[in-house]
Amino acid sequence: MAEGTLGSRACVVTAGGVGGFVTARGDGARVSKFPHLPDRKGGTGRAVERPPARGRRVLTSKVGMDGIPVAKLAALAHDENLATEIGSTPVNLSPDEQRAMLRQMQTIRRFEERASSDYHAGKIYGVVHCYIGEEAVAVGVCAALQQGDQIISTHRGHGHCIAKGADLKRMMAELYGRQTGYCKGKGGSMHIADFEIGMLGANGIVAGGISIVTGAGLAAQMDGKGRIAVSFFGDGASNAGPFHECLNIAAAWKLPMVYVCENNMYAAQTAAAETHAMPDVAGRAAGYGIPGIVVDGNDVFAVTQAAARAVARARTGEGPTLIECKTYRWRAHTERIGQPDFRTEEEIEDWKKKDPIVRLLGQLKAQGAMTDADWQAMDGEVLADIEAAVAYAAASPFPKPEHALEDMYAA
Amino acid sequence: MRELTYAQAGLEAIAEEMRKDPTIFYMSTDPALSLMQEFGAKRVRPTPIAEGALTGIAIGAAGSGYRPIMDWRQVTFSFVAMDQIVNQAAKIHYMFGGQRTFPVLYRANVGGGTRLAAQHCQCPYSMFMNLSGLKLFLPSTPRDLKGLLKSAIRDNNPVISFESNRLLTMKGPVPDGDYTIALGEADIKREGSDVTVVAIAWLVHEALAAAALLEGEGISVEVVDPRTLVPLDAKTIRSSVRKTGRLLIADEAGPTAGFSAEVAALVTEDPATFATLTAPVKRVCALNVPIPYSPVLEDHVFPDRKRIAAGIREVVEATRGADGGVRGRREA
Numbered sequence: 001m002a003e004g005t006l007g008s009r010a011c012v013v014t015a016g017g018v019g020g021f022v023t024a025r026g027d028g029a030r031v032s033k034f035p036h037l038p039d040r041k042g043g044t045g046r047a048v049e050r051p052p053a054r055g056r057r058v059l060t061s062k063v064g065m066d067g068i069p070v071a072k073l074a075a076l077a078h079d080e081n082l083a084t085e086i087g088s089t090p091v092n093l094s095p096d097e098q099r100a101m102l103r104q105m106q107t108i109r110r111f112e113e114r115a116s117s118d119y120h121a122g123k124i125y126g127v128v129h130c131y132i133g134e135e136a137v138a139v140g141v142c143a144a145l146q147q148g149d150q151i152i153s154t155h156r157g158h159g160h161c162i163a164k165g166a167d168l169k170r171m172m173a174e175l176y177g178r179q180t181g182y183c184k185g186k187g188g189s190m191h192i193a194d195f196e197i198g199m200l201g202a203n204g205i206v207a208g209g210i211s212i213v214t215g216a217g218l219a220a221q222m223d224g225k226g227r228i229a230v231s232f233f234g235d236g237a238s239n240a241g242p243f244h245e246c247l248n249i250a251a252a253w254k255l256p257m258v259y260v261c262e263n264n265m266y267a268a269q270t271a272a273a274e275t276h277a278m279p280d281v282a283g284r285a286a287g288y289g290i291p292g293i294v295v296d297g298n299d300v301f302a303v304t305q306a307a308a309r310a311v312a313r314a315r316t317g318e319g320p321t322l323i324e325c326k327t328y329r330w331r332a333h334t335e336r337i338g339q340p341d342f343r344t345e346e347e348i349e350d351w352k353k354k355d356p357i358v359r360l361l362g363q364l365k366a367q368g369a370m371t372d373a374d375w376q377a378m379d380g381e382v383l384a385d386i387e388a389a390v391a392y393a394a395a396s397p398f399p400k401p402e403h404a405l406e407d408m409y410a411a
Numbered sequence: 412m413r414e415l416t417y418a419q420a421g422l423e424a425i426a427e428e429m430r431k432d433p434t435i436f437y438m439s440t441d442p443a444l445s446l447m448q449e450f451g452a453k454r455v456r457p458t459p460i461a462e463g464a465l466t467g468i469a470i471g472a473a474g475s476g477y478r479p480i481m482d483w484r485q486v487t488f489s490f491v492a493m494d495q496i497v498n499q500a501a502k503i504h505y506m507f508g509g510q511r512t513f514p515v516l517y518r519a520n521v522g523g524g525t526r527l528a529a530q531h532c533q534c535p536y537s538m539f540m541n542l543s544g545l546k547l548f549l550p551s552t553p554r555d556l557k558g559l560l561k562s563a564i565r566d567n568n569p570v571i572s573f574e575s576n577r578l579l580t581m582k583g584p585v586p587d588g589d590y591t592i593a594l595g596e597a598d599i600k601r602e603g604s605d606v607t608v609v610a611i612a613w614l615v616h617e618a619l620a621a622a623a624l625l626e627g628e629g630i631s632v633e634v635v636d637p638r639t640l641v642p643l644d645a646k647t648i649r650s651s652v653r654k655t656g657r658l659l660i661a662d663e664a665g666p667t668a669g670f671s672a673e674v675a676a677l678v679t680e681d682p683a684t685f686a687t688l689t690a691p692v693k694r695v696c697a698l699n700v701p702i703p704y705s706p707v708l709e710d711h712v713f714p715d716r717k718r719i720a721a722g723i724r725e726v727v728e729a730t731r732g733a734d735g736g737v738r739g740r741r742e743a
Binding site: 182183184193203208215216217252411 | 458463464467470475495505507511513
């Protein structure tokens, strides 16, 4: 990863709009199938030049026959206005709201610490993927959302569930495989959903949810009620087809979408440095003519400010934004025993020093909005919530074997 | 009764349902001009060639209150969307404990006869039958296509409408007004007493032609068209076989782990039906090769009325009486 990417809290690596393209299209005299589109005459070879988008430098070289450029170079522009506005200070957030964010981040951490230990104790089956270290992303983004907005998650989904307001009891019961779980014990850790709160599900397939939530964004656009949708995914998913197909469609249709790449630098055990030609996933936004923002994913205020800008764009019909949150997971890819982890202790320890919870706590203390005693009390409450969720899960019945045949088809 | 082509009947079903229900919208890389003109580009969306994403987008929109129709056009283009079909559409209702319904309709043309070679002449529906969570149909007539499409659009589950390439221009009677054909109901296209032929799509017509031919040879053929592949109407198929005591299955796909294998299993694993069989079950299917281009090669690979007739004779021959007549079903 390029040193200095996180020099400022965020930087916009691309700006929207594709300037200077020439359209040449031979529609002939037949009935247009696309009467809704602007007339794109040019079949006779007449070139239509559009002015370059603001902040973008378009260098057009020699002009050939019919005024069509032989070659052109579109330089990427940096919209410094957007980038410099995003900072590490709370904007429009009351102390209560900031404390709520801290509490939510700590809830994610404590939930996963318990999920991990209960997994190793044999009370949770299959697999658990921990989000610890990345809490500021889910909490920062969801803080910028409203009721009615929808999100989709990944295999590492507990954080997104909690940040969107899922019930800890039904989450833990699902991990425990119980009838009272969100999916009646049919999903487990990788498949928790709560459609009532707009959480469209964790997904066991990397990049598997991106198109589903883009469909939710299309529905939101057709509803016309100002709702938006957010896709969470990792750096690994950014190399898969659905990411590219969906960014193109969302940009072409101006869907009210925010694409949030949680770049924790590893796709399972493989370093992003091995599989990405460009250090910043957000740079790919240029290919789709939408803004791409790189933000410090361990800085919850920076994340929520970037998200707020993207959400505002989406709500006002300006289309999608790609936000890349640079972050790190502290634990191995999964909790399964014997899984290799090729990361160095030194790297892991370095990132632990950038703990997003410690950082937010420090900022609250610096504002005088939190004392050590307050923090201890908050953590105690969080632990009690987790304990209550575990008690609920453990006391809940398993599904009956024949329940395996239920929910196959909707009536 | 008025006549429409298979393709026209399909379009009519879509248009009629879209007029009634504003939550239905249509996505395709090249939607029909008539639909675009009537409903506009918001409800009939020309899409990028990105079937993987669009198949998932349809799921997400379905979970958000809409009834999307995603037209893959040829089934071969659905293969780039396999993750969304297999891992998402088929499982999303069940895996999340039935929290939401996902009323999506996917459309795909299947089958040969178009001289388009291996990638564009395929009958892979048994791959989809193998998944739990989808409903599938493959009609043989314009009337059936329209009625089944209407049921599928109103169904609250992901449904795939497989539509036969060979039948697109075939005309047939279509009733006026609104009617539906329920998913999961087979249709007996011709009644007979000596042998049951279970056939789908184009091969229903080939089986009917074979049956007409064999009538002159004193063989009475019953042609059963399941129409829906999932759920498959085992009851009607078994009941026909119990009457005739003989079964031939005709499928434009290859035999391996296919629709024909499933029908054979449904019949032979049912003790009461098995007891009535007087001859081994016969399958007349495509040869197990990718579909070749040259007409000479393609026509050799696909089954037709001649092969069905020969197969029926073989089944009947196995139990022909000493007097040369066709013996009735074995008494239990």
